[in-house]
Amino acid sequence: MxxxxxxxxxxxxxxxxxxxxxxxxxxxxxxxxxxxxxxxxxxxxxxxxxxxxxxxxxxxxxxxxxxxxxxxxxxxxxxxxxxxxxxxxxxxxxxxxxxxxxxxxxxxxxxxxxxxxxxxxxxxxxxxxxxxxxxxxxxxxxxxxxxxxxxxxxxxxxxxxxxxxxxxxxxxxxxxxxxxxxxxxxxxxxxxxxxxxxxxxxxxxxxxxxTAALGSARNLVSGEEASLDEFRDVPLAALAGIHRPERFFDLLRQHGLTITAHPFPDHHQFCADDIPAETTVLMTEKDAVKCGRFASDRCWSVSQVTEIxxxxxxxxxxxxxxxxxxxxxx
Missing domain, CATH: 3.40.50 (Rossmann fold)
Structure with missing residues (x-):
């Protein structure tokens, strides 16, 4: 630290x-x-x-x-x-x-x-x-x-x-x-x-x-969109390099998802080694823009919906x- x-x-x-x-x-x-x-x-x-x-x-x-x-x-x-x-x-x-x-x-x-x-x-x-x-x-x-x-x-x-x-x-x-x-x-x-x-x-x-809530998930390779409900009962890794990453993890859990959390510092510069292997990975949209060049079809970004x-x-x-x-x- x-x-x-x-x-x-x-x-x-x-x-x-x-x-x-x-x-x-x-x-x-x-x-x-x-x-x-x-x-x-x-x-x-x-x-x-x-x-x-x-x-x-x-x-x-x-x-x-x-x-x-x-x-x-x-x-x-x-x-x-x-x-x-x-x-x-x-x-x-x-x-x-x-x-x-x-x-x-x-x-x-x-x-x-x-x-x-x-x-x-x-x-x-x-x-x-x-x-x-x-x-x-x-x-x-x-x-x-x-x-x-x-x-x-x-x-x-x-x-x-x-x-x-x-x-x-x-x-x-x-x-x-x-x-x-x-x-x-x-x-x-x-x-x-x-x-x-x-x-x-x-x-x-x-x-x-x-208020802020999570929307749908989008595959970083294919562009396919899916509801978060489709990820229930599936072991997941969740990564977030944002301020207070635990909030992202908490929102995923509130959707009934079972995740292993991988927090990173805000604005973290991700590399391929940061992506958990052999499991489906959910990440924030902000992190996804930095992971697209080395992401696999196991990687999904989760949108955030802000109501004004x-x-x-x-x-x-x-x-x-x-x-x-x-x-x-x-």
Missing amino acids: TLAERIQQHWRTPTAVSLALTPFSLVYGLVTKIRKAAYISGVLKTHRFDIPVVVVGNLTVGGTGKTPFVITLAERLKIRGWRPGIVSRGYRGKVTEAEIVPADGDPHHFGDEPVLVARKTGLPVAVARRRAQSVEKLLNESVDIVISDDGLQHYAMARSAEIVMVDGIEGLGNGFLLPAGPLREPPARLASADIRVRRGGEASEGEYSV PEELIDKLESVIHQTGQVNLSA
Whole structure:
């Protein structure tokens, strides 16, 4: 276990270790305040655009289901007549200048999540180290709205609306800033978000609740689709290189499946040796984009279905129509 992993074990509730790290959190908090003030005052440049930019982010380190939410949000906006494009940092990818992600793109180059989004939506997806460059790239793709997968703290990119996601189980952890806790910004930052979303658990007042469930399975070689019910009473291996992989395993068990769990770190770069031999293997869609080149016909990806209430889409369109750009000083 790495030092970072040991520290993260103390992020759920205040402990002696997290309290000992609070002086470093105070320094981190001061730096983030100065940085944000520099954007508000114009010392650092904020790039503005002629089309709406919607940021889907979170206050905590780690996954809160942003990417599945972004996929569903983009699909729903398309149904309502919008022409969405998506931007991403391309975590652990190799892209520097802005590039459009093809549906068959290499996840090692573009990052696993942008490739997944491109494949699932069929919409333009742009990746760059600087998100503002990605937005500029999408302007050449005839989009009329941009969704940023993460980037809440990327104040160089102006936004028309902010959607902040909170994990229904972990919440905001112990409430401390990095490194004593999981927070990138103070809890009070939630108040300035246009839309607050709770993924799982019970939504608080002013929040929208979204749920995540497993869909069908798809064979990585043949493309055949099958219901998860067809895998009951069959010994299975399940692998997941995501934040909190046990959630994927729990959902499979709730479907009545008998699995042997194989957890990996988030964004793990899979190789053929990671795939369990001589058994049927179920994996997340995010992991499947990295396993396709060496997968056998024993490998299946399991889709995740995110349900977004219509009221949330209505609220988002209202914010877009009423405001130009979010006031960073709010």
